[in-house]
Amino acid sequence: MFYRNRVLRGERACPQDMQFTVAEKDYVGFATLPNQVHRKSVKKGFDFTLMVAGESGLGKSTLVNSLFLTDLHKDRKLLNAEERISQTVGITKHTVDIEEKGVKLKLTIVDTPGFGDAVNNTDCWRPITDYIEQQFEQYFRDESGLNRKNIQDNRVHCCLYFIPPFGHGLRPVDVEFMKALQDKVNVVPLISKADCLTPNEIRRLKDRVREEIDKFGIKVYQFPDCDSDEDEEAKQKDRELKESTPFAVIGSNMVVEARGQKVRGRFYPWGIVEVENQAHCDFVKLRTMLIRSHMHDLKDITSDCHYENYRAQCIHTMTSKMTTDKRVESPLPILPLSTPDVETEKLIKKKDEEPMQLLLIRLQK
Ligand code: GDP
Numbered sequence: 001m002f003y004r005n006r007v008l009r010g011e012r013a014c015p016q017d018m019q020f021t022v023a024e025k026d027y028v029g030f031a032t033l034p035n036q037v038h039r040k041s042v043k044k045g046f047d048f049t050l051m052v053a054g055e056s057g058l059g060k061s062t063l064v065n066s067l068f069l070t071d072l073h074k075d076r077k078l079l080n081a082e083e084r085i086s087q088t089v090g091i092t093k094h095t096v097d098i099e100e101k102g103v104k105l106k107l108t109i110v111d112t113p114g115f116g117d118a119v120n121n122t123d124c125w126r127p128i129t130d131y132i133e134q135q136f137e138q139y140f141r142d143e144s145g146l147n148r149k150n151i152q153d154n155r156v157h158c159c160l161y162f163i164p165p166f167g168h169g170l171r172p173v174d175v176e177f178m179k180a181l182q183d184k185v186n187v188v189p190l191i192s193k194a195d196c197l198t199p200n201e202i203r204r205l206k207d208r209v210r211e212e213i214d215k216f217g218i219k220v221y222q223f224p225d226c227d228s229d230e231d232e233e234a235k236q237k238d239r240e241l242k243e244s245t246p247f248a249v250i251g252s253n254m255v256v257e258a259r260g261q262k263v264r265g266r267f268y269p270w271g272i273v274e275v276e277n278q279a280h281c282d283f284v285k286l287r288t289m290l291i292r293s294h295m296h297d298l299k300d301i302t303s304d305c306h307y308e309n310y311r312a313q314c315i316h317t318m319t320s321k322m323t324t325d326k327r328v329e330s331p332l333p334i335l336p337l338s339t340p341d342v343e344t345e346k347l348i349k350k351k352d353e354e355p356m357q358l359l360l361i362r363l364q365k
């Protein structure tokens with residue numbers, strides 16, 4: 001570095017300098033790029049949007065609270081049976097900012113109360129697919145707008161779909177729901193309330209669900225293959241993760257005492273079920289996958305596959321409309337345009353001035 005700086009300043013390098021720089025002469029400095037990216041990302045913070053879907057009472061809220069150790073559903077109003085008959089599927093959103101070792105995560109949980117609760121569940125997934133598409137549409141608009149640097153990404157990165165533990169595999173509503181969502185979001189099926197089943201029953205139900213997922217051609221989230229240069233331990237963990245799907249999970253909002261330790265669990269007259277005990281359920285595997293190992297991949301697939309498909313479709317509709325109508329028309333419903341406010345005016349002015357400022361800076365150099 002010393003040698004490079006001196007040469008850049010136009011000085012002659014003396015022989016000692018030359019000796020000093022032999023080892024470093026090939027060092028340009030781009031090896032620090034990962035650190036720069038790391039610093040920048042940490043400063044900016046991360047965001048993640050998780051959707052939970054499944055009939056009410058399957059333990060969705062409890063599981064989310066157990067995963068992120070926050071009570072996201074304090075103000076939830078539970079409906080009685082009569083109210084639920086007329087209830088339509090709604091979408092509720094909760095956002096929390098969590099921080100761990102200086103890394104900030106803006107977590108959004110999208111809940112789908114009312115899904116599968118009605119007497120007639122025909123098309124009950126429609127509000128959910130509509131919501132996912134609306135987020136794509138908003139992102140598409142923002143990308144084509146003025147303020148591209150500060151886009152708020154509300155796209156749904158993963159959908160945890162809760163399968164009840166009581167049946168003999170997937171129900172028609174499960175098949176229809178996952179098929180309706182498979183090309184729009186990463187679907188991760190879960191067997192809920194796994195403490196209701198014995199280990200043998202869990203194994204049988206998992207096999208059955210896996211078979212039916214294949215039989216009906218449902219595309220659930222596929223874990224990426226482990227890199228070939230990973231060590232044997234990482235490969236083994238990766239195999240175990242894949243073999244455990246669909247994860248059988250247990251949630252609890254309570255801390256109980258087991259084996260002299262305080263643990264998150266469920267207390268029964270016959271014993272304690274520990275949420276984080278891998279012999280009891282796959283909660284730890286799910287949490288590891290979702291937060292520690294695959295969060296980035298879930299975001300990448302959302303952006304590179306699901307959103308890209310939506311975007312390609314939009315552009316295709318736009319171009320085919322152009323050729324048939326012989327005029328430019330947006331396939332997106334045009335938002336009512338308000339008169340630009342002061343902030344927008346300022347932004348437009350700033351954007352207009354940017355190229356001129358750049359030119360001036362270059363000329364001054
Ligand atoms: P949601 O309507 O799907 O959000 O379900 P909730 O999280 O409100 O849970 C409904 C009921 O199931 C509550 O009484 C919970 O205590 C209970 N519950 C939640 N998770 C589990 C679980 O893993 N096992 C068992 N046995 N009960 C659970």
